Amino acid sequence: MELNEFVENFAEQFDDTDASEIKAETVFKELEEWSSLIALSVIAMVDEEYDVTIKGDDIRNSSTIEDLFNIVKSKA
Amino acid sequence: MAFLSISNVAIKGMSACVPSCIEENKDVPLYTPEEAEKVIETTGVERKHIVTDSQTACDLCFRACEELLEKLSWERDSIDLICNVTQTSDYINHPNVFVLHEKLGLKNDCMSLDLYHGCPGWVVGLSTVVSLMSHGSIKRALLLDGDNISSLQYGQDREGRPLFGDCGTATALEYDESASPMYFQTGTNSKDGEALIRKKGGFRQPYTLEEYQQEIGMRSGELSTDGIEDLMDGMSVFSFGISTPPKSIKQLCEHFGLSLDKVDKLVLHQANKFMVQKIAKKLKVELDRVPFSLRDYGNTTSASIPLTIVSQCANEYSTRPMKTLACGFGTGLSWASVYFETSGVVCPEVVEI
Numbered sequence: 001m002e003l004n005e006f007v008e009n010f011a012e013q014f015d016d017t018d019a020s021e022i023k024a025e026t027v028f029k030e031l032e033e034w035s036s037l038i039a040l041s042v043i044a045m046v047d048e049e050y051d052v053t054i055k056g057d058d059i060r061n062s063s064t065i066e067d068l069f070n071i072v073k074s075k076a
Numbered sequence: 077m078a079f080l081s082i083s084n085v086a087i088k089g090m091s092a093c094v095p096s097c098i099e100e101n102k103d104v105p106l107y108t109p110e111e112a113e114k115v116i117e118t119t120g121v122e123r124k125h126i127v128t129d130s131q132t133a134c135d136l137c138f139r140a141c142e143e144l145l146e147k148l149s150w151e152r153d154s155i156d157l158i159c160n161v162t163q164t165s166d167y168i169n170h171p172n173v174f175v176l177h178e179k180l181g182l183k184n185d186c187m188s189l190d191l192y193h194g195c196p197g198w199v200v201g202l203s204t205v206v207s208l209m210s211h212g213s214i215k216r217a218l219l220l221d222g223d224n225i226s227s228l229q230y231g232q233d234r235e236g237r238p239l240f241g242d243c244g245t246a247t248a249l250e251y252d253e254s255a256s257p258m259y260f261q262t263g264t265n266s267k268d269g270e271a272l273i274r275k276k277g278g279f280r281q282p283y284t285l286e287e288y289q290q291e292i293g294m295r296s297g298e299l300s301t302d303g304i305e306d307l308m309d310g311m312s313v314f315s316f317g318i319s320t321p322p323k324s325i326k327q328l329c330e331h332f333g334l335s336l337d338k339v340d341k342l343v344l345h346q347a348n349k350f351m352v353q354k355i356a357k358k359l360k361v362e363l364d365r366v367p368f369s370l371r372d373y374g375n376t377t378s379a380s381i382p383l384t385i386v387s388q389c390a391n392e393y394s395t396r397p398m399k400t401l402a403c404g405f406g407t408g409l410s411w412a413s414v415y416f417e418t419s420g421v422v423c424p425e426v427v428e429i
Contacts, residue, residue: 036235036310037118043315044354053319056271056311 001050001076006069009049013041024066042068052076078262079331085206086255089148089248089422090393092386093140094125094241094373096428101238115238120349124241124374125428126226134166136244137220138179139429144246145180147424150216155182157217159189159205161197161378163407164223176220187214194272194407195345196262197221197378199414202247203260209251219247222379228274231297235310239348241374245382248422255417261328262412265320271312272407313406317351321403322358324413328401334415336361336401341389343402346370346380355403378404383426390423 003024011022017033028034039059046054052075054068062068100123102112116122127136137160145152158180160173167175171190187208193200198221205217222244229236275281276291283291293299301307321344329336336342342361344352349370356366367388369380376383381402385393392398397419405411 037114039311040118040314040350043311044318044350047315047318047354053315055268055315056309059311 001069001073003066003069006072007065009045010042010065010068013038013045022065024069025064027063028065028068029063046072050076078260079328080203080207080260081257081332082203082206082210082260083257084212084251084253084255085209085258086250086252087247087416087418087421088250089144090245090382090386091140091144091147091424091427092243092245092379092383093136093143093427093429094243095127095131095136097126097128098123099126104238106232106234106237118348118350119238120352120368120370121238121374122371124226125243127224127242131224131429132166133162133164133222133224133242133244134172134175135429136224136242137172137222137246138176138244139427140244141176141180141218141220141246143424143427144248144422147422148248150248152181153183154216155186155218156214157187157189157205157208158182159191159201159217159219161191161193161201161219161221162223163192163194163197163377164225164227193378195347195377195380196404196406196408196410196412198245198247198381199260199402199404199412200262202258202414203262203412205249206258209249212251215251217249219249221245221247221382223377225377227295230294230301230304232294232299233301233307236308239375241376243373243376243379243383245379245386247382259328259332259334259415260412261324261331262410263320263324264408264410265316266408268312268316268409271309271316271409274306276306313347313409314351316409317347317405318354318358320409320411321355321405321413324411325359325401325403328413328415332415334401338399339401339415340365340392340398341385341400342366343381343384343400345404345406346373346375346384347406348375377406380404386423387426390425393418393421394423395420
């Protein structure tokens, strides 16, 4: 599982935020466009792309995109 | 694995009743117009019917049932079993089923059963009622199901308020040796149950006077829900919803040798549009076989499967044989899938009171 690819997949869930603003070390909940609806898109993306079920706590306990990547990787 | 195959029972009629009071999501004062548009797009809910002060699910179920009995021309004395499924009972002590038995004027020689259940409730209730009927001594049964779930919502809850609507439904069942068997698969994942739980106000955690005042204030919308732990964990419910129901449906099909391609309707609990679409996509079922009642009714908890059939597909169900696969999921967390075949179900139009 590639971190770069995960970051790209993560960035695709945003409509108004430029992909260049979204990096592995980005604290995603501080992005202006972040919302509970985007969180659902991220959960669906992880389910589709990685066949991994993440829960609300996994999102809440992640600060950066890399944190979430590591959780997904550990469950894959 | 909880698989059931139950023979000799047919669904003869289905009906639904909603309150006439409507709340439009575009008018909910919690959002900017742009936010409201986004919420409507994702949830699929434009409006929902909500009870006014004097109404409960019991009234809605009663009215739905009256309508159905009349259209079926069933004598009240022919009913041998009545089952009610709700999580919003009229009274603290005295299940709704007794209120309904009395209001409907059913005979004394009639079994009454009340199930406390959430969104999978209609399927769980159906599995229970048809199991009891399959023995042959109960000839006719009524399954009444629904909640006034809006009464439990908080006015300032941005996640819950746009979603939930109220509905009561009635399903009429008859012993019929020519009926095709119904197939069920049910399951429970209680370790993740915290995602959908309301703890305060029951016997384990009774309200203090202060908490009670806060609860009333939050329900009326005067008080904010900031810092409240009893709210739905929408993210966890969502991840459960897109992963477990598709598995349950696939298991049901595998176990009983059913093909999803041959199913006329895949009726999914109307959690929200995003979730229902994801489940359908995972099962590779095209959306023209997946009816939605979310737009005008919202998430109507356990009533959502019968309401979706009655409000969206009444013409098909009342005029031709139909093969249905339905799945309810939520509270527990738990789920229940069912496959059933019908031939000409009496489906009166949705009643408003």
